[in-house]
Amino acid sequence: MQQQFDQRLRDNLDELSSRKLLKIEQEIVSPQSAQINLRAMGEREVLNMCANNYLGLANHQALVRAAHAGLERHGFGMSSVRFICGTHSVHRALERRLSEYLRREDTILFGSCFDANTGLFEALLDEHDAVISDSLNHASIIDGVRLCKAKRLRYANNDMGELESALREARHCRTVLVVTDGVFSMDGIGANLPGICDLAKRYGALVMVDDSHAVGFIGPGGRGTPARHGLEDRVDILTGTLGKALGGASGGYVSGRAEIIAWLRQRARPYLFSNSLMPALCEASLAAIDLAEDAEDLREKLTARTFQLRRGLSNLGFQVSGSDHPIVPLITGDAAIAVQISDYFLALGILVVPFSYPVVPQGAARIRMQVSAAHSAEEIERVIFAFRSARTHLGAGSPRSGS
Template identity: 85%
Template structure:
């Protein structure tokens, strides 16, 4: 006999399906790239417009070869957490390289940036402290804040007046931490980092930035949003991922003040209770950072293709969120319309995914596309031609 929980979940899944809101996983049968094969359609070429592959490094042969070297040299896995016998010299090398790249004092690796954000707040904040979070921050930040005992404040996206009020309300607290994404992942909007750092400095607060959708391709050398604004010395904690522009595999980090990183090694639960990163992944990540640091040509093409897509969609009359980031959300408002557009594109061998509640707020459904340095001008023209056709078809 089926448990009532399973029956309830089945009913809710059926309800999502009836509203065309059930998320389907598309099975890729080729390496991740700007052009892929989906198992469901065989060997047909699919233009991929939804990967976080900003620099096009996910199948770069330099990274593939580095991973092979890592496998041959270090084996497959460490079978341990870091503080027992899971720390390899390549972990230390990668932590040092990340610190050097993003210009911080120290770095600690996690299995993902989600784990990094989930383990951060509980470890460093307690009752008597305060955390002030942007309303559009990533789910990992939201979940991480829920785990800590600090007093919580929230301000509307990039609203410096609300942030100032929250800082004034929190001035009785021992430690105050302002938390923001460097770039907000659903909207392609950059944080007002100069404004945030200015207010935090005025009120004696710390600043934390999750730069997952910036590191590798934003700012000089791809060092991220703090480097873009010349604010590396004013950002106390920087989290990020190795799973997007920097090779697209997995792994995350917290980088920042030495004392904070040292304390996380003692108290961050995802770090203390999770196996260390696969050494071959670390070897490939070292190669990815080397590539990213000197990848001005890739960043130039990424900028050009992003401008081409954003301008083209705006000229066609579509509402596009953000300004110049390769996250390019086409806002439909209506979830069913977003699904229709995605289906229309799929029929033309273009992969773009619709987003609706609860991933985005009610009434804010969208098609979120992401440009890669691996895309060509012809790829973007193909997308724009499809969007021109879709206007008269839905």
Template identity: 85%
Template sequence: MQRQLCERLRDDLDELSSRNLLKVEREIASPQSAHIQLRGLGGRSVLNMCANNYLGLANHQSLVQAARAGLERHGFGMSSVRFICGTHHIHRALEKRLTDYLRTDDTILFGSCFDANAGLFEALLDANDAVISDSLNHASIIDGIRLCKAKRFRYANNDMDQLERALREARQCRTVLVVTDGVFSMDGIAANLPGICDLAKRHGALVMVDDSHAVGFIGPQGRGTPARNGLEHQVDIVTGTLGKALGGASGGYVSGRGEIIAWLRQRARPYLFSNSLMPALCEASLTAIELAEHADDLRENLAARTRQLRQGLSNLGFQLSGVDHPIVPVITGDAAIAVQISDFLLALDILVVPFSYPVVPEGAARIRMQVSAAHSAQDIERVIGAFQLAQSKGRSAPTFSRHMG
């Protein structure tokens, strides 16, 4: 039986490899930054266009110093879950700081936002309830919803007509929760929060937003998509991460109504059965939030570099998704073409990553780039020039040019 499983997995891996769908993990030999060294490439430096390092804080010396001081003050780890002996005062301090920053009632920390989303739905909803989810929501939301027994509805991305039909179908349920990403990570598309909140209010539903790709750099003081839309008091639950704009390490949270957070402390399984965050990470995260809150200069550069990249690629005729978000997906459709372009750019010392099924739907392959505030105008011009060169090379190779120019 064991041999059959291993043989089947080997065959499946060979099949992925033959289709250029095998994911390759690049080993970094330097701190995370706009320019990194890749092991296996002779240690040469490459321009990094695929990190979630939106504010460029992943290697910020203030965070490094805060984490180092946290190690000295609090030790390495807690060796416990929160309700036993894993709650350090620094956990409470970070939860309060996030609460103040996001302007909610309370916040609860998790090991990751994936854990936060995995623990939320099962704790709050049962067979008497309903959850209505956008079709492009993150895998952690999809998996979290699967763990609960609530009735499930799905609406096409940002389709308010379908959402309203689902709300009507769910009107007999005890609690109805509408769930959306603030920004959809594979597409760089923002959720229509005004439309969602308006419909939810009219139908007596709650609203949850996963704002992982927004908090820190979108909205006033980087407080996220609810703040950008003036809807902080109409969104009942916000989940998010410390692993992207806020330092890029790890850790997640749920922030929102006080009663909801209090109940999650009693029933959310990833919270009850996983070690608490290391205190040094909490210290660094406190510093990251302080920096993000006052980082208008970083947000301005991030927006300028995003406009520069999007405009440059659009002028070349590339098909992009999204409008103004630093997630910049270049749609190729064909997975092999995405791999070819990424390999071509790597030869020019630019790191981009191709995405294909099952991360995105079949036929919707893409190269997803992410702009950082640490990128310069020269960095972005270099990327645009590389795509232009790839485009000119592709015109003489039909399999490389179907979606180019």
């Protein structure tokens, strides 16, 4: 039995490898930044176009100093879950700071936003309720919805007609929760939050937003998509991460009304059964929020570099998803072409990663890049030139006229 099982896994891995779909983990031997050193490249420096390091804070010295100070003051780890003896004063301080920053009544910390999303639905909803989810929502939302007993409905991405149909279907349920990503991570597309909130109000539904790819750099003060649309008071539950714009380490949270957060402390399983965040991470996250709140210069630079890359690729005739977000997916359609581009770029000293099924739908393979405020205009021009060269040498990428 064991030999058959192991052989099946080897066969599956070989099949992925033969189709050039095997995910390869690049080993970094330097701090995370716009330029990183890869073990596979003989520790040579490459331009990094893959990280969620939107504000360039992942190796910011203010965060490094805060983490060092946190280690000295609080030690390394808590060795416990929150309700036993794992709640440190710095956990409470970070929860209060996030609540203040996001303009919410209360916040609860999780080990990751994946944990936050997988723990939320089961705790808040049961067979008397309904959850309505956008078709492009993150895997953590999909998994979290699967864990709860609520009626499950789905609508096509940003399709308000389908959302309204789902709301009508769920109108007899006790509580209806509409859940969406603030920004859809594989496409760089923002949610139609005004339309969602209007429909939710009309049908008496609650709204939840996972704002992982927005908080820190979108909206006034970087407070995210609800703030961008002036809808902070219309979103009932906000989840997010400390692992992207806010320092890039780890940790997630749920923010919302006090009653929601209080109940999650009693019933959210990833919170109840996982060790609390290390205190030094919380100290660094406090420093990251302070930086992000006043980082208009970094947000302006991020916007400029994003526009530069998107305009350059569009001028070359490539199909690029989204409009203004620093997630910049260049659609190839063919997975093999995406892999070819990735390999070609690595030889040029630029790290980009191909995405294909099952991460994205069949026939929708892409190179997903992420712009950082740490990137210079010269580095973005280098990426644009590399795509021009790849099209010439590989015939790679699908111009819009042929897609």
